[in-house]
Amino acid sequence: xxxxxxxxxxxxxxxxxxxxxxxxxxxxxxxxxxxxxxxxxxxxxxxxxxxxxxxxxxxxxxxxxxxxxxxxxxxxxxxxxxxxxxxxxxxxxxxxxxxxxxxxxxxxxxxxxxxxxxxxxxxxxxxxxxxxxxxxxxxxxxxxxxxxxxxxxxxxxxxxxxxxxxxxxxxxxxxxxxxxxxxxxxxxxxxxxxxxxxxxxxxxxxxxxxxxxxxxxxxxxxxxxxxxxxxxxxxxxxxxxxxxxxxxxxxxxxxxxxxxxxxxxxxxxxxxxxxxxxxxxxxxxxxxxxxxxxxxxxxxxxxxxxxxxxxxxxxxxxxxxxxxxxxxxxxxxxxxxxxxxxxxxxxxxxxxxxxxxxxxxxxxxxxxxxxxxxxxxxxxxxxxxxxxxxxxxxxxxxxxxxxxxxxxxxxxxxxxxxxxxxxxxxxxxxxxxxxxxxxxxxxxxxxxxxxxxxxxxxxxxxxxxxxxxxxxxxxxxxxxxxxxxxxxxxxxxxxxxxxxxxxxxxxxxxxxxxxxxxxxxxxx
Amino acid sequence: xxxxxxxxxxxxxxxxxxxxxxxxxxxxxxxxxxxxxxxxxxxxxxxxxxxxxxxxxxxxxxxxxxxxxxxxxxxxxxxxxxxxxxxxxxxxxxxxxxxxxxxxxxxxxxxxxxxxxxxxxxxxxxxxxxxxxxxxxxxxxxxxxxxxxxxxxxxxxxxxxxxxxxxxxxxxxxxxxxxxxxxxxxxxxxxxxxxxxxxxxxxxxxxxxxxxxxxxxxxxxxxxxxxxxxxxxxxxxxxxxxxxxxxxxxxxxxxxxxxxxxxxxx
Numbered sequence: 001x002x003x004x005x006x007x008x009x010x011x012x013x014x015x016x017x018x019x020x021x022x023x024x025x026x027x028x029x030x031x032x033x034x035x036x037x038x039x040x041x042x043x044x045x046x047x048x049x050x051x052x053x054x055x056x057x058x059x060x061x062x063x064x065x066x067x068x069x070x071x072x073x074x075x076x077x078x079x080x081x082x083x084x085x086x087x088x089x090x091x092x093x094x095x096x097x098x099x100x101x102x103x104x105x106x107x108x109x110x111x112x113x114x115x116x117x118x119x120x121x122x123x124x125x126x127x128x129x130x131x132x133x134x135x136x137x138x139x140x141x142x143x144x145x146x147x148x149x150x151x152x153x154x155x156x157x158x159x160x161x162x163x164x165x166x167x168x169x170x171x172x173x174x175x176x177x178x179x180x181x182x183x184x185x186x187x188x189x190x191x192x193x194x195x196x197x198x199x200x201x202x203x204x205x206x207x208x209x210x211x212x213x214x215x216x217x218x219x220x221x222x223x224x225x226x227x228x229x230x231x232x233x234x235x236x237x238x239x240x241x242x243x244x245x246x247x248x249x250x251x252x253x254x255x256x257x258x259x260x261x262x263x264x265x266x267x268x269x270x271x272x273x274x275x276x277x278x279x280x281x282x283x284x285x286x287x288x289x290x291x292x293x294x295x296x297x298x299x300x301x302x303x304x305x306x307x308x309x310x311x312x313x314x315x316x317x318x319x320x321x322x323x324x325x326x327x328x329x330x331x332x333x334x335x336x337x338x339x340x341x342x343x344x345x346x347x348x349x350x351x352x353x354x355x356x357x358x359x360x361x362x363x364x365x366x367x368x369x370x371x372x373x374x375x376x377x378x379x380x381x382x383x384x385x386x387x388x389x390x391x392x393x394x395x396x397x398x399x400x401x402x403x404x405x406x407x408x409x410x411x412x413x414x415x416x417x418x419x420x421x422x423x424x425x426x427x428x429x430x431x432x433x434x435x436x437x438x439x440x441x442x443x444x445x446x447x448x449x450x451x452x453x454x455x456x457x458x459x460x461x462x463x464x465x466x467x468x469x470x471x472x473x474x475x476x477x478x479x480x481x482x483x484x485x486x487x488x489x490x491x492x493x494x495x496x497x498x499x500x501x502x503x504x505x506x507x508x509x510x511x512x513x514x515x516x517x518x519x520x521x522x523x524x
Numbered sequence: 525x526x527x528x529x530x531x532x533x534x535x536x537x538x539x540x541x542x543x544x545x546x547x548x549x550x551x552x553x554x555x556x557x558x559x560x561x562x563x564x565x566x567x568x569x570x571x572x573x574x575x576x577x578x579x580x581x582x583x584x585x586x587x588x589x590x591x592x593x594x595x596x597x598x599x600x601x602x603x604x605x606x607x608x609x610x611x612x613x614x615x616x617x618x619x620x621x622x623x624x625x626x627x628x629x630x631x632x633x634x635x636x637x638x639x640x641x642x643x644x645x646x647x648x649x650x651x652x653x654x655x656x657x658x659x660x661x662x663x664x665x666x667x668x669x670x671x672x673x674x675x676x677x678x679x680x681x682x683x684x685x686x687x688x689x690x691x692x693x694x695x696x697x698x699x700x701x702x703x704x705x706x707x708x709x710x711x712x713x714x715x716x717x718x719x720x721x722x723x724x725x726x727x728x729x730x731x732x733x734x735x736x737x738x739x740x741x742x743x744x745x746x747x748x749x750x751x752x753x754x755x756x757x758x759x760x761x762x763x764x765x766x767x768x769x770x771x772x773x774x775x776x777x778x779x780x781x782x783x784x785x786x787x788x789x790x
Binding site: 180191272422 | 558559560591593594597599650685686687688716763
């Protein structure tokens with residue numbers, strides 16, 4: 001994606017911004033490494049092959065992790081007591097063990113050490129490694145299908161949302177959207193799934209404003225899009241959401257079922273779902289390690305800041321968040337091509353020169369992250385219900401997207417904030433995108449904003465503000481900055497928020513074979 | 525077309541009692557609609573669109589645009605004259621039932637009438653994460669050039685933010701001794717906003733003794749005007765509500781008048 005940058009940034013200032021982001025993020029990574037969570041442990045059991053739920057829908061991974069936690073704690077990781085119990089012959093397999101533990105008939109213990117411990121941990125690693133190899137196989141399958149069917153012919157890739165609540169309705173809608181030109185299909189999750197501390201099981205048919213993320217729903221939709229990919233002659237990508245209290249498990253299921261992109265922001269859950277900051281950073285690091293391994297492109301959520309704060313005044317908070325997301329992502333092993341850093345077209349259209357300001361902000365992101373497939377989000381805040389004006393605004397959004405070389409374009413709907421999009425809204429929206437890309441797809445070549453002009457000056461100004469803010473964050477500490485309402489004007493102290501009770505400090509003997517395999521790249 | 529004469533004869537300065545939509549001439553009744561029919565695009569589909577337009581009261585109607593959306597659907601834009609009349613005598617809207625006060629007047633009224641600060645607890649409840657509405661009313665930054673309630677010297681604001689669970693909201697409201705509870709609901713799919721607000725009001729009525737329930741106010745772009753009673757709240761605020769309207773209402777509803785002599789007969 002690298003071409004000659006359209007704007008000039010001071011290389012020393014860019015270096016400074018990155019080193020400040022690293023200084024702000026490093027203490028948080030350290031905290032993440034020192035803790036585990038119930039969801040990280042459950043994800044590990046899922047890799048070892050434990051699936052399914054009891055008749056009330058409570059997953060077996062939850063039962064088993066809760067039972068282990070109740071008896072010996074999670075400080076040493078869940079796999080050691082679990083595989084110790086299996087080694088002792090308490091149950092013939094993982095599923096039976098989970099079922100027995102649910103009825104309280106298993107007593108767990110921590111092996112004393114020495115050979116007993118080493119054997120247990122070796123067995124655990126061998127089992128978890130099978131899940132990791134399944135993820136590796138899905139990545140290879142994706143590469144093969146992309147070679148066979150090809151990537152989209154144009155950039156930006158066209159990203160469309162489907163959200164009916166019923167997977168059986170979602171599938172034909174997603175297939176229709178792909179036939180109409182969508183390159184990426186996102187299945188929005190049911191409102192409120194982020195606050196569930198378990199992953200629902202099976203194919204689901206009711207959700208609010210979206211469809212539950214489940215392993216079976218993932219599998220069904222991926223299979224349907226594989227069929228459509230063959231039909232349309234390009235690999236249609238599938239997106240879901242690795243966020244909320246089950247982020248590590250959903251990332252794992254996405255890897256196992258070959259999803260291609262996942263929404264995965266480092267701070268979104270903290271700010272917008274009031275999830276505990278420590279829980280979020282621990283879960284996020286594990287899920288990003290999975291995404292890195294699975295070849296999944298992450299999409300970050302900076303667009304959300306601009307829906308609560310003013311898009312001009314808060315432009316630099318987007319840049320700061322992008323830099324932090326980049327740091328956390330790379331620390332977790334993601335490559336540049338996997339960073340769909342987010343930003344959005346949310347400046348009030350009443351502001352004079354709003355389009356030039358949008359171009360400046362979009363070019364700043366493009367220039368700062370030349371090799372990342374930036375995720376360009378459409379207007380929502382200033383969609384007033386006047387659908388005609390909204391359609392024009394979306395046209396300008398599309399134009400800014402192509403002029404500034406964005407990688408992934410989420411198609412804006414003129415009925416944003418009015419109704420769930422009609423079939424015709426989606427069709428009109430795609431016509432809008434197609435018109436702009438056909439009419440002005442090559443405009444970037446002729447577009448050279450002058451070095452001391454409005455756009456370049458504004459971009460450098462925002463970068464300067466971002467550096468100042470990063471400087472303050474490194475002085476205060478990132479967790480304090482989050483507590484003080486620096487991002488999206490929301491105040492989230494580190495000792496509050498949902499899911500805090502699921503955070504556990506690791507003991508010196510902590511063992512998690514998934515983390516070991518992810519960090520070393522080993523397959524066995 | 526018979527109505528045109530009546531309208532033309534109406535003196536300009538007066539609002540007529542009967543109105544029709546305005547295209548480019550008074551009384552022409554012109555409107556435009558767009559819709560999709562689950563039919564493949566052909567002559568029959570266009571005929572079907574015309575039939576629908578006529579049944580909606582558009583006569584004459586003109587299909588100006590028809591476009592297939594995939595093999596099974598067709599999108600239409602139809603222009604035509606609506607033969608319905610609007611009788612303004614039959615239009616009922618909710619007028620503001622309280623005087624609009626400036627922040628200074630609000631503070632003064634609270635000082636005199638309540639003799640302590642007025643406590644407001646606000647939240648987005650249930651699964652709703654859209655704090656835009658509640659923040660516009662509560663945050664000092666405000667909305668539409670007006671400062672939010674945090675700016676008012678005599679109002680204490682506790683903004684709980686997004687996705688607050690109802691039991692938590694009740695507990696926080698009790699702990700803060702809230703005079704008023706403001707909840708914002710933006711997400712409306714499957715009537716989530718109505719469900720959440722009803723659940724909230726029920727919880728408050730259960731937790732507080734009768735007559736002691738704080739003032740319950742719901743806000744959001746999709747609440748129906750006049751549905752406050754049905755939802756069990758004291759007041760609903762819709763799209764475009766500004767902080768001073770909310771503050772003025774709180775004074776009207778919570779603060780007793782300062783002295784009996786100032787009490788208005790109305």
